[in-house]
Amino acid sequence: MAQSQVTGLAAALAGLLPLTGGTMTGSVTTNGASAATTAYGGGVVGDTFDRWRILASGTFEAGSGSAARDVNFRRSAADQWTTDDALIVSLAFRHLGTTLGFYGAAAVAKPSVTGSRGGNAAVASLLSALAALGLITDNTTA
Numbered sequence: 153m154a155q156s157q158v159t160g161l162a163a164a165l166a167g168l169l170p171l172t173g174g175t176m177t178g179s180v181t182t183n184g185a186s187a188a189t190t191a192y193g194g195g196v197v198g199d200t201f202d203r204w205r206i207l208a209s210g211t212f213e214a215g216s217g218s219a220a221r222d223v224n225f226r227r228s229a230a231d232q233w234t235t236d237d238a239l240i241v242s243l244a245f246r247h248l249g250t251t252l253g254f255y256g257a258a259a260v261a262k263p264s265v266t267g268s269r270g271g272n273a274a275v276a277s278l279l280s281a282l283a284a285l286g287l288i289t290d291n292t293t294a
Contacts, residue, residue: 182208183208184207184208185208186208187207187208187209188207188208188209189207189208190202190205190206190207190208191205191206191207191208192205192206193205193206195217196217199217199218200217200218200219201215201216201217201218201219201220201221202215202217202221203215203216203217203221204221205221209226209227210226210227211224211225211226211227212224212225212226222237223235223237224236224237250262252285253285253286254285254286254287255286255287256286257284257285257286260284260285263280263281263282263284263285264281265277265278265281279292
């Protein structure tokens with residue numbers, strides 16, 4: 153079969169599936185012209201914009217359907233997901249990694265607080281550990 157026949161057949165079958173409640177199995181690969189090309193998207197009939205889309209770059213974007221998509225997840229580097237938006241966890245968040253940082257601080261290993269509770273050594277150690285995590289700015293004096 154010629155490529156045009158295969159493309160035409162695929163389009164015809166895809167048009168019939170929603171009418172029959174059919175299912176397609178197998179892998180689907182979409183190659184876009186650029187990383188910004190929409191590979192997949194979807195929404196609700198009557199929406200002005202896609203409610204969600206996956207770009208050829210792998211970026212996932214979502215929105216209300218009545219305006220441009222306003223949240224995203226993307227691969228920013230090896231082993232990293234990034235969003236430019238807020239991430240709200242409603243039930244529970246459990247970090248299983250070995251390092252953590254807050255408020256732009258570099259990720260550090262879980263700190264160990266040392267020193268006597270009867271003196272200031274434990275307080276100094278605690279302040280240092282919290283500052284390393286980025287949870288506080290230690291402006292205390294000795």
